Structure formats: structure tokens, C-alpha cells
Amino acid sequence: MIAIDTNVLVRLLTNDDPAQAKRAMRRMRSDTVWISRTVLLETEWVLRHAYGLSAATIGKAFSMTMGAASVDVEDRTIVLRALSWHGAGMDFADALHLASSESASAFISFDRSLARTAKRLGATPEVVAP
DSSP states (O other), rough: OOEOOOOHHHHHOOOOSSHHHHHHHHHHTTOOOOHHHHHHHHHHHHHHHHHOOOHHHHEEEHHHHSSSTTTTTTTTTHHHHHHHHHHHTHHHHHHHHHHHHTTOOHHHHHHHHHHHHHHHHSSOOOOOOO
16 A cells, blocks of 8 residues: 555646556555545645636545545545535545544634534534633
8 A cells, every 4th residue: 555645636637747646546546545534635725726726626536536446545534524514515634623523522613614614514623712
């Protein structure tokens, strides 16, 4: 198994450097690939800010990547929950933080927008102000 960095995943998803994308794809096809939550977090930020991609496009790209038989994702269930909330309008970082806090009784944040979105989606744990 190999683990990949954000820059490798970005090359694969954007093909902005075809030579690097080809090398990355060749390597990924030769082994099982492990992707950490932090790599997904960084990749979402890069795709949104540097490439201007929408949440829907990013969600499709992540779902397609995670659907590959050779790809293993850290805490897949948590990531899938976060992607679902992200697709429904929650910021991906917030969604990942909240989904990762499933065993907590509450998620404390000053972010009122997150609290409203989480409540609308029925996300748990409940987001409350300190």
C-alpha cells in the first residue's frame, strides 16, 4: 500500500500537469492507495480556491476517487458523511470536523452559519456556541 500527498491527488483530479498526472496514475494503478482525511481536506481547499471548482464537482471527484477498488480512505464512513453534508451546503472542513466528532455530546463553535446548516441537515453532534 502507498499513501499519496495532496499534490498527487490534485494532479490526478485536474490533469493540470499531464506528465505528472500520468506518472501518478501509473503508480496508483500498481498498488493499493491510502488517502488520509487531511489530504482530502487540503485537496478540497486547493480545488475550491486555486481551481474555482464547485462543491458538486469536488464531491463527484472525491466520490469517483473513493469508489476505485484500489483506493482506501482513512475513516471512510466519516468522510462519506462529511461529503454528504458538504453536498447539502456545509463547508467541507466544517463537515469533516463535525463528522469526526461523532462521539462528542456537542461541537462547540462560534460559527453561526455552521450551527444553522448542521441543524437544517440534522447533523450530529449538535453545534452550539461556547
